Amino acid sequence: MQTPIRRFRVVGIIEGISYLILLGIAMPLKHWAGIPEVVKVVGWAHGVLFILFGLALLHVWVARRWSFGRALLAFLASLVPFGTFIFDKSLRHEEQLAQG
Secondary structure, X not given: OOOHHHHHXXXXXXXXXXXXXXXXXXXXXXXXXXXXXXXXXXXXXXXXXXXXXXXHHHHHHHHOOOOHHHHHHHHHHHHOOOHHHHHHHHXXXXXXXXXX
């Protein structure tokens, strides 16, 4: 996690996983099993990770001099299930190019 893009990739993957857990496990447990506490815990964790994602995005945007469009695309990817994983493919490529 030595570069801004590496940190962004790691946070993005973890945030994406938390989003899928929230949508795929916690929400069904709340609505079908009557266990709303799961959403509270997972939602809180996802919220913290989403804030970290935003901070990591801001850092990589400035450090890598991304265009507004690329930064917006990264943000929008975080709002779509599996979006961060799809966006990560281009980040892997950019990271490899940056390393030489």
